Amino acid sequence: MTTFREVFANSEFRAIFCGFGLSTAGDFLARGSVTIGVYASSQSTGLMAITYALTFLPDLVGGALLSGLADRFSRKTVMIAADLMRAALVVLMATAGLPLAMLWLLFIAVRLLDSPFRSAQTATLSLVLTGDRYVVGTSANTMLANLAVGAGFAGAGAVVQQLGMSTALYINAGTFACSALLIWRGVRSRPVAATGSPRTAGWWTSLAASSQLVRSDRRLRTLMCFAVVPGICMVSTALVAPYTIETGNGEAAAGALMGIGSAGMVVGVWAVARWVRPEVRMRLLGVLAVLSAAPFALCAWHPGLIADSVIWFVNGAATCFWVPVTTGVVTATPEAMRGQMSGMVFALLRVVQGTAVLTYGLLAEVFAPSSVIAAAGVLGVVVSGLIGLAWRRVDAGPRSAAANTVQ
Structure with a gap:
């Protein structure tokens, strides 16, 4: 049976694992901080609930429509581009005095970029680690995600109280940048998964093909x-x-x-x-x-x-x-x-x-x-x-x- 030691001996997996842990902890630090910050500034539970809901709703659209980018372009490029764009958007979110509507729009954009990143990461991991190593590596990522989510949410209240929401967002932007650097240095470039017509197919064609496979x-x-x-x-x-x-x-x-x-x-x-x-x-x-x-x-x-x-x-x-x-x-x-x-x-x-x-x-x-x-x-x-x-x-x-x- 495959051990965790064997999985962590793979340098590409280590780069993906470390970047994933950093960006996940920073992401949930930002999610919690923005939710708390919106409530602190508005004293409205309704606005707070809407803000928290926006951390999940974009996945419904992004998961179906944007995840196919991981098959039509270099997956390493997709991961790096998603990380850098998320870092830039989060920095904009940290701008003082930003209208709430603009904050929500930027928040949605950040969350939408999670889908192509996550899909590219999952597909890359299935090539970096094959057979049972892939299952064990995914298990390690899942355990790390649970710990990172807990750490991010736990730290959100303290960071907002002591340093403010903007600081939490700058920290999140830094974790995305570090993740991009780790992927750039540690993950090997591979050919585009879908070549020819599948690569140039539109989102609907890609989604329809996947749906047909499931059926x-x-x-x-x-x-x-x-x-x-x-x-x-x-x-x-x-x-x-x-x-x-x-x-x-x-x-x-x-x-x-x-x-x-x-x-x-x-x-x-x-x-x-x-x-x-x-x-x-x-x-x-x-x-x-x-x-x-x-x-x-x-x-x-x-x-x-x-x-x-x-x-x-x-x-x-x-x-x-x-x-x-x-x-x-x-x-x-x-x-x-x-x-x-x-x-x-x-x-x-x-x-x-x-x-x-x-x-x-x-x-x-x-x-x-x-x-x-x-x-x-x-x-x-x-x-x-x-x-x-x-x-x-x-x-x-x-x-x-x-x-x-x-x-």
Whole structure:
């Protein structure tokens, strides 16, 4: 089995890994700082909510329409260009006295550039690391992302309070610039993935080709269905604050539970990548998906803070199934379409997550948060169980030609 030591021995992966960690921490520092800064200057929870929503909504458009750039141009160039443009836009956001509408527009532009960068990075990683090394490398990136998100959000309040929102944005611009430098120096240039007519095809043609691939490949289609499960489990974030207030534990416990969930994700990803054989990981997808949702059903009985901590930790740990799902989608896709496909998966995830958050918020206006969380747990078990059964039948059958080539 591949070890993390073997993966980190690859210099290209180290450059991608370090740049990714820096830019992710800086990005979430900026997201939190802008959200806090908007509220501090306006004292409006509505404007704050809109600002926070803008950190996610552009992914719905960018994931589908802009991720294909990673297949039509040099992926190294796409990553560097996206990093440098994001750095420049963030510097503009730091301009004192900028109208809120302009701040939002710049924020949307920064977030839109995330999609081609992420798609190019994912596709490049699948070439830098092949076979099980790719899964282990993706696991390392996932663990780093969870730690970086926590560090970025945790530092946002302190930075805004002590140094101001502009300083946080300048720090973010610096992390993007460092990421571009690391990629420029450490990642090898490779030929454009799509040559000839695919390269010059428009966004619609690229998206249509990827959609056709999903429709024609049952294995790929079933893997993408797993995106529904993390969306259902967004109840752990959407209602954690009202749930802890309902149970008498207060808002401070909400932050603790979210932190415990992130820690569980790191532990689960590490354990599966380190100790579970590649073929077993794929067989466990359905089991882990069910396990990620099932504990929430216990919230109906208000089991107490210690039990809640276990529930949120198990959810985070079991969500490690998302790593073999995403790597499975990429390796089942022809190399010339991997950028577009990875963007489609992420866009699908965001659609489900956004819909779930809105639905849970509306339901919690009528029913107790604990009841909504418990119902989401039951729904998650049913849905993930059905998807797991479908995956079990597909995984036992022959693989696509693309998947066999990569493996």
